[in-house]
Amino acid sequence: MNQSQFRGTFRPYVSPRDPCPPILEKTFVLPPQLFTNFQKPGLPQNSPEEALKQGSLWPQFVDGFYREEGIS
Amino acid sequence: MWVYEKKLLYPVEVTTCNPMLAKYLMEQYGGADGELAAALRYMNQRYTVPDKVIGVLTDISTEEFSHLEMLATMIYKLTKDATPEQLEKAGLGAHFVNHGHSLFYENAGGVPFTATYIQSKGDPIADLYEDIAAEEKARATYQWLIDISDDPGVSDALRFLRERENIHSLRFRESVEILKEERDRKKIF
Ligand SMILES: [Fe+2]
Numbered sequence: 001m002n003q004s005q006f007r008g009t010f011r012p013y014v015s016p017r018d019p020c021p022p023i024l025e026k027t028f029v030l031p032p033q034l035f036t037n038f039q040k041p042g043l044p045q046n047s048p049e050e051a052l053k054q055g056s057l058w059p060q061f062v063d064g065f066y067r068e069e070g071i072s
Numbered sequence: 073m074w075v076y077e078k079k080l081l082y083p084v085e086v087t088t089c090n091p092m093l094a095k096y097l098m099e100q101y102g103g104a105d106g107e108l109a110a111a112l113r114y115m116n117q118r119y120t121v122p123d124k125v126i127g128v129l130t131d132i133s134t135e136e137f138s139h140l141e142m143l144a145t146m147i148y149k150l151t152k153d154a155t156p157e158q159l160e161k162a163g164l165g166a167h168f169v170n171h172g173h174s175l176f177y178e179n180a181g182g183v184p185f186t187a188t189y190i191q192s193k194g195d196p197i198a199d200l201y202e203d204i205a206a207e208e209k210a211r212a213t214y215q216w217l218i219d220i221s222d223d224p225g226v227s228d229a230l231r232f233l234r235e236r237e238n239i240h241s242l243r244f245r246e247s248v249e250i251l252k253e254e255r256d257r258k259k260i261f
Binding site: 005006007008009010011012013026028029030031034035072 | 122123124194195196197248251252254255
């Protein structure tokens, strides 16, 4: 699964007087449904087992979320 | 920092003595989808959204405060000379007992404003979609206010305010599109 295509980044303003070590780049989620205004028929499907595991019959709409991404 | 101009964003003309209409206008003054909620929501969310959309939130929040001022003016004009009896007849008896002739942030049903009307989720897409929904709800509220208003001056101001909500909604939709362009930026560079 490639989450990076469902993430965006920005570089917030950093002041020389920031009290904590500044985070130079922040990541935010752009979930897959943002890029599909209306689902097309006949999209590739997961196997029933995989669909149950992933929470979607269609892999296209799965972006996952992992603590290791460090978004928060 | 803000610069205050001592005039209204759009002229407000009130032609009838109608405290009942003031009560209805309070929905947009201190209600869940009203101008105070909008202004406070955007003014607070703007700190943690991506830098490209901070300005949109600042600008629209500022404009919502000028809308709040227009509503305050209408409500004030519609109630300032009403007797306690007239206020009571208009359903504002409880308001008068608690607040006299002064204004207060409450909805048309007299429920005081609460911060639980607004949210800041720290997720830019969740926040912007809330903002779009808020604008559409404000637009709808203005429609029902226009439908119930029998004051041509007030209706004119309400129509102006309703159109502004359309534009705000569009600006927030554009903000979502701007953020979508940030998709996968790491891979492109
Ligand atoms: Fe608005």
